[in-house]
Amino acid sequence: MHLHFERNLNAKCDCSILSLTWMGKVPDELPEDEGWKLSRTNYYQEGWLAAGNVRGIVGVTFTTSHWRKNSEFPLRTNYNLRGHRSEIILVKWNEPYQKLASCDSSGIIFVWIKYDGRWSIELINDRNTPVTHFSWSHDGRMALICYQDGFVLVGSVAGQRYWSSMLSLESTITCGLWTPDDQQVYFGTTSGRLIVMDVHGAMVSQIQLCQDFGPIVSMAWSCEKFKMEENESDTTSPYHNRGFVLAVCFKNGNILLMKSFDDVSPIQLQTGLLGVCIEWSNSRQLLAVAGTKASTVPSDSQTNVLQFYSDNGVLIHSTAIPYRQSNVTALTWGHNDKRLFIATGCQMHIAWVSTRIASLQMLSGLKTHMQLKSESQVPALPLPPRIRVFLSNLFAQTIRVSECYLPEINQMRQFVSRPPSKNFRLYCTMIRHDEDTNLTAGTCYTLYLEFLGGLVPLLKGKRTSKIKPEFVIFDPQVEETELLDVTKLRLNDVSPNGRLTSDSSDSDMDDGCASPRVQMRQRRCRRAHEKRDLVEIDDLTYVDILPEYARLVQVTSNIWGTKFKVHGLAKSLPENLGHITYKTSLLHLQPRQMTLVMTELGDDVVLGPDPNFNPHLFSEDEDEAASEVDQRSLPLTDLALPIAPMTPRPAGESRRLQQQSSRSSRPSTKATENSASLQRAPSSLPPLCGGEPQTPKHTVAPREDLPSEPSTSMRVKSSIKVASQLDEAKEQSRTKRREKQACSHKQAVSSLCKEEEAAAAAAVAAGAVTAPGRGPTVVNPSTYSILLDPMVRSCSVGYLDLVDLTLNSHGPLGDPADAPPKRLVLVHKKEQPKPKLSNCGKSKSFDSSEIFPSAERKKQARGNANMTFQKSQVTRKPVQKKEVEQTENKDLKAEDHVFVNQNDGLASSATEHNNHTSRLPHSSPASPALGKKKRNQSPLRSFALDCRRHLLNSPLLSRRVWKNRNTNESSDDEVACPNEEVINGRNFRDLETFQKAQLRQKLRKGKNDPPSVPAAARHREFVMHNKAPMWNENSQVYQLDFGGRVTQESAKNFQIEFRGKQVMQFGRIDGNAYTLDFQYPFSALQAFAVALANVTQRLK
């Protein structure tokens, strides 16, 4: 056989791994009726490795044996499961039921189950007695638990107790396991006895094995860990265990191979190893034995040896494990016996195992591979391409997580200053350590990436001011020589503590009760020592102690701690990385509201100083802030404007109009007023989009404004449709009929008095108008439900008031997420497209009524409305130019169809939904039909949207418009959602859009970094808000769903949304530990900076 160890020194945990278990990864699809049909060769190419460590964390990490680098990864490749309060002595997968059992040293057993992408505790078993062993039966249905006091228990996988028994023994049971047929259980004791009981708890036999061997430490049957094929379990045969071999491992390193418990002539193996871990391969041919060579000469380094025995006791292979600093602590097979995972303390070793004899190609390839420092050297070799590919494949990592999850040590800086690639999320922990080292004063924070149950240090931040909450973040990457110096320096500091490296587990025995500070120090010491060892071996490992040499980022703050700026100090970063503004309510009664403006970091970011960015300049008054910044940025904008913009509306007028339109209950029938209300937006935009402090008007009492905003969007969109429809002269003849329908529809809705609802109804009708012309067969049933999903999310625009509003409006109208009835409607709709078509003639009055949503109240119909429509056309023209009227609305197909479906019989609830779905018509790339349509969008549409956007810069609306823009710019973009705005200095479709953009910028107040400055215009900025928590009446707390990642209540917990999707969350898990998860558009640096800003106490 052939075996070699993977070169992967980063496969390590920051503390000792005490137990390992591996399970094949099942496909993501739902199981068939009788469960997954697994083929070991296919499905076992990917799997999950669970590791329990001394700090009480279970790591569940994705592993793959694919050679291909770009194989697909699950969305999340690592879980650090928290819950245990003492060291984890055992982890065991239950493969048939896809559960994980973990036992800690205090005797608590958790059974974890993965549901909805998260692992949560399904069962807790606590008998207040330490557990010595736990094992699942081979069919996965039963669990056997052995306690230190002789109590044994057999229960079901669901937690039901079958039987239990207190065995009165003078010795302790150390291990228990099921026979291959699950009909008996065997126990091994410290006195070397083997106890056999049947499945019902009746004692069968007790055998004293070789007495001079001492205690039994573990046992293993040479059968597969789990019977994954049902027909295999022929339990009727009493000889079912025949052919299997039981390996009984003693503390002195001897192993007995027995055919059954009464085997009179067992094979005795003398491994010569101590601290032995054993496990049979699934093929039942190989017994892997790993331990430390018992050495007569005391030395500070041991030799760890891995041996393989056949089932008749022949030593097949023996090799040294290339790591001497710690004993072997755990071992498990994986990937259908192609991989063997061995933990020596905190280090994980992965052996590639093949039972065949290695070819010369393989051997020479490995030899070559060993000489290369990194994969990047492969192309430089004078080799044909196919051999290069072969060599590259040897670099494949089994614990690969994903390329973007775990950084190469020499790419740390790059890693932290770029957002993770799309959809990948980084799961991190941030820890505060007040007394970091004796070298530095000031509170330090370290950001760690969670990996393999441990933490990989990414970034270190330090508070720099005692008065203001200001921080610096240090560069995690230093040159190699410096790195060694730093390490040595630190080692000198720690060594007086006299901690030994090899046995790291003892220091964490008291993990549960020791103060976190002490723990930190202990970890630090240990890490330092391990670091030294590793540096000697290979300097490609992580710097466990992050350097404090170069400053990368500075977080500055105002004196109140309510405004922060993230300031890039390194040349590789733009100066302005973003800013954060807090709005805390009086006495902190309300949840915090925060606004983030983040610069998108990418490879195309223009670096260098930003003349407009002053990290220390903060406006002191929130209300004045916007205008102050405005003053600063406006002249620049003017200078940069090459083309004279269109005249913006005077702010005073707009404001007045805004007030008018914001009175939601007021019937607005005059065209002038309406069109004016369309223009009010620019004045109301800046406080939100600029990322500067909110004006109280918007943050505290948005309720007043909000109803009108969605409706405004409705109006404009519909107006555009109207314009295009008007061009179709043929349809004019059908106007009357359509009108009638519209009116009757509105009457149905009229019970809902809110203006926004009426607007939505209008939109529905408009959809009905436009859709049938293109044939309703294009409707994709999935569209609707997908559209509803973001609708629910749209509740979280960042303001509690708004949430309440949307929720209330949902409430009486039934569950908005219920798609099925609508689907029925959809089918119904398809069946009779004809009548719809006949109804769909363009109706001026109807269209106008959507511009004046409250028109239905008056129950006056066509004439009047007709007239108003004309007016609105007139007023709109000068602003939007002629193109608007020519705008094709084919690209609106998808949403239109949705509207049609709902319009057809869903009455009021449908209209209510429409109000929300219409905000997000293109937000569902999951639907192929939608995606296709998006790609067909014309520049005209982009223009139209731009017009709308320009005209209607209300916070909600702009988000929506951006989403549409987004789909224009790149149809492959990720989920486009409404919850953000973008400032983009490029990508203008034509002159008009460019002009609009310029104008928009000019109008935008509170914009800190005007993209109109050409040099700084190359990056985008995103405005984001925190998600408003829900008030839970029962428990009287604000709540957010952190996916099980946050365990402590704190006002500092928050989630940030971007395009309707939660992209960052931060929450407390311990007195001074927090989890920080983030994804695009956050880079690690930015996320860390936001977290640092967030942990400080605010004065105001």
Added chain:
Amino acid sequence: MGPNAEYIKLIAADEKEFFVKKADAVEVSKTIRRILDGPSQCKEGEINQIELSNITSPTLKIVCDFLAYRAQVNKLEEGEDARDFPIRPEDAVDVLKAANFLDC
């Protein structure tokens, strides 16, 4: 020398000659097997000698050693295991090329 000879001759680029057992070579190296047993019956199969102009003699020596090693390993009892065939790091790249060509 002849079609039924027990040994075959491998000729390196520098014209040094190596004799290996035909049975071993054919079993281990798929390329040699194809040359000798190929349906075309090319002249190498007739005279049982193969010119390997892309392999130098030091490398070819290692290859021949490996052929012998594999033959030995194949004769081992089941359950017994042999040590990995040793390759010096400095030879690795050349051997890799040769092994890839000979498919062994």
